[in-house]
Amino acid sequence: MKLTLEDMTDLARGSAFLGTGGGGDPYAGRLFAENMIRLHGAPELVHPRDIPDDANVFIFGMIGAPTVLIEKLMNGAECDLAIDTMEKMTGRKADYIISAEIGGLNSVIPVAMAARRGLPVVDADGMGRAFPEIQMTTFNVYGVPISPIVIVNDHLESVVINANNAKSGEGFARAVAIQMGLAAMLSAYPMTGKQVKETAVHGTLGLACGIGKAIVRGRHEGDPVDALLAYLRTTDYYNKCAVLFDGKVVDLLRETTGGFSVGRCLFEALDGSGRRMEVKFQNEHLIARDENGVKTIVPDLICMVDRETAEPITTEALKYGQRLKVIGVSAAPAMRTPEALACFGPHAFGLSEPFQPIEELMSL
Amino acid sequence: MKLTLEDMTDLARGSAFLGTGGGGDPYAGRLFAENMIRLHGAPELVHPRDIPDDANVFIFGMIGAPTVLIEKLMNGAECDLAIDTMEKMTGRKADYIISAEIGGLNSVIPVAMAARRGLPVVDADGMGRAFPEIQMTTFNVYGVPISPIVIVNDHLESVVINANNAKSGEGFARAVAIQMGLAAMLSAYPMTGKQVKETAVHGTLGLACGIGKAIVRGRHEGDPVDALLAYLRTTDYYNKCAVLFDGKVVDLLRETTGGFSVGRCLFEALDGSGRRMEVKFQNEHLIARDENGVKTIVPDLICMVDRETAEPITTEALKYGQRLKVIGVSAAPAMRTPEALACFGPHAFGLSEPFQPIEELMSL
8 A cells, every 4th residue: 555645645644633733743753754755756654564674774863842843944965974973883774664753743744755756654662652752662662772772963964873762762862962952863773674563552544544534534423523533433552531621721831841842731711610630741742631530541552632623733733722622532542551651651740649541541 | 203101191192281181091092092092002103294195084083071081981893883874874994093182081092993993093182172063174174174073872773974164164064972971982084195185183192192191200310390390391282381470270060061171160279468369160271361361372272281290180170178279271273364363263262352373462
């Protein structure tokens, strides 16, 4: 199956939803991917099961702060330099491109790179959503070394990091990304087809496209939020889901600090009941809570959409008075194991609350 | 000529003087160099004129804050990794080791590495003193590219930077060094014998040894500060020199910030005249000023020594009540050209005063 020009709108919209507020608005990345497809043709989308075990699979994406990434466009040269450098450092040629995270900008950027280099793109990623730090991947949790990490800026400067573990690699990568103005190209976790099969969250590019299509279909049929939830319930991973809150933004704290967009957003119900919900975020939404307690918590997904159009809203686009629906969604099973929770569960973000699946918190 | 075990004390003391307060106390580095000479034998000291034009000359040193470097010892493995990585990145084997700066710790560290790998060490450096930033070298001023820059920590993690210019390289290297706790091994400016001849400050390891010997001789003969000045007057570069002030420390501001030790030190004369001198520093002393104006300014050297023993005092060892002599010394001619001053003259440190040679300021 080819990922066509027409798929890019659906993929971008679906991955903006799976970005859970972060990952960077895919808009600029979508334009870049569409341009690459126009110039070089549509890349093949290949499921992990169809990849040879010994294939070389390289990540391509961006690292930085969403607030910067939405204002910074990419040319092609720094993208090529990232993959060229990874090929040089590993002594292996890229056979496939894979996304580190399906949420946000990093869903469409790998498609652009795959088109540009005439390579297939893998229908999988390392998060099944978006996360703020690069050690927070199933690749890391299930044993793929993060190094070498290649980071490149638009001045064609490159930095290659060989770290002892993924957390240390994140520390170096973040320091370099800050030095690069919080918008840089990244490749890391060079892996084989076998490693992709064993560690990635499978099928997520296709799922993101499906989410995008469901929203558009819902707009024609009546209620796009209903259509979105109906589609999610048919999927393998995202099938436990619920509208957590229907309200407007009454308070918003958002800072770019330490290389991240961090803050919290307070909602008040539209029904005059005075009910409130608070959502905290570090690039991505981490915890949604109302008067009765936690409703959804990381790594389960907390997504915000426009209450009329179901258009996904990223944290950097949040505004006072905005009317939104907050939706909670189950993460893939590979994201909820004890090893996975140790890497990107609530404690990894400094939250004291333990992880509880949305289906228990919301009695789904 | 070999650099022997016995030379290490003189080299360390002389380079502590040429460190102009910074460069890190060579004490720990001297112990390491002595140990390497004991284990592997004394390395040959070779003047640049005796190096083949096509020889591969690699810098080896440390990057960080002096306040950290004096508390952090090195093992051998991270040192080897720095040179191994530089050899891998350039595809060339090191023929000679050279010092980036003769001032402080980075004078003895290259000797340790040369002994360890059985290589000769070049009698030259890129500063003729110490400076806080790695673009501040004659290598950079006279056209040797800074990249690749290799930085390694004691966990054997490595970072390789390919920057477009030396200033940008310093930005990345500093961010990485901060991430490594402000004590890391560095190689950069890989160069040929021809480039060493054309760009280095020649003969400075021998000069540092001579300074160390003169101080010790002076202690036996009567006044070590007099003996030190008498020796400096016989050298090619450091021959304009004077005691700028004889006093005690009455105020001291010193912070480790942005990866540097920055601050100022205020002296009061011991003769009861109430005369004062202020010295500002960023790792190294930058400007010495009294009631009548500037007495010495960067890149000329401002050095502090114990007023009785002429033992050089680094900024991190400065204490309230300490009795010191402040000595001004001329920099090498290659350090005073317009191109050189643009790179490491007063304006490069945010000072508004223009450079004036010590011989004019002090009417020598």
